[in-house]
Amino acid sequence: MTYRSELIRSMEFLAQDARTIFLGQSVSYPGNAIYNTLEKVPAAKRLELPVFEDFQMGLSIGLALEGWIPVTCYPRFDFLLLATNQLVNHLDKLRHMSGLTMRPRVIIRTAIGSTVPLDGGVQHTQDHTEAFRRMLTEIELVLLTDPAEIFPAFERALHREDCKSTLLIEYGDFYNQK
Numbered sequence: 001m002t003y004r005s006e007l008i009r010s011m012e013f014l015a016q017d018a019r020t021i022f023l024g025q026s027v028s029y030p031g032n033a034i035y036n037t038l039e040k041v042p043a044a045k046r047l048e049l050p051v052f053e054d055f056q057m058g059l060s061i062g063l064a065l066e067g068w069i070p071v072t073c074y075p076r077f078d079f080l081l082l083a084t085n086q087l088v089n090h091l092d093k094l095r096h097m098s099g100l101t102m103r104p105r106v107i108i109r110t111a112i113g114s115t116v117p118l119d120g121g122v123q124h125t126q127d128h129t130e131a132f133r134r135m136l137t138e139i140e141l142v143l144l145t146d147p148a149e150i151f152p153a154f155e156r157a158l159h160r161e162d163c164k165s166t167l168l169i170e171y172g173d174f175y176n177q178k
Helices: 003-015 053-065 077-091 129-135 147-159
Strands: 020-024 046-048 069-074 107-112 140-143 166-171
Touching: 003 020, 003 069, 003 147, 020 053, 053 069, 053 077, 069 077, 077 107, 077 129, 107 147, 129 140, 140 147, 147 166
Parallel strands: 020 046, 020 069, 069 107, 107 166, 140 166
Antiparallel strands: none
16 A cells, blocks of 8 residues: 555545546646546546636535535645635635535645655645644645545545535655655
């Protein structure tokens, strides 16, 4: 069991649910490490998006409100910063703003960028876990440090009885090291 193999297994598991759709940058075309974890996800379940992270989160929220379970992929935690308004002020607060009538479930994947074998620099390798932990009140934040944690975390994100969203933070350095 490796970090990467557990991510692949988890994505294959999520893809079996008819409600899931995978979206983001490099979900259909190579370009980042997250792409390599989607190898067993059918192409028809992937929606490639350009670089517009805030729109991506808004689209994910809209899809969730229509009954989909979006698996929205942000290859670097630093890129998720651009979707913070939609994430913190909309998705995280929508249940309360709607009197608990709207319960969108979004599975958000991001990664703390790797530094080995190539260091992407400070704009691609920052860890914003604590800042997001402080901002999010409804979305569960899960830091994936060990391969054994990965599948149960994604399984829980899919089958949550409370229908809440989950932000899963991966470590880019672990894709090939653990």
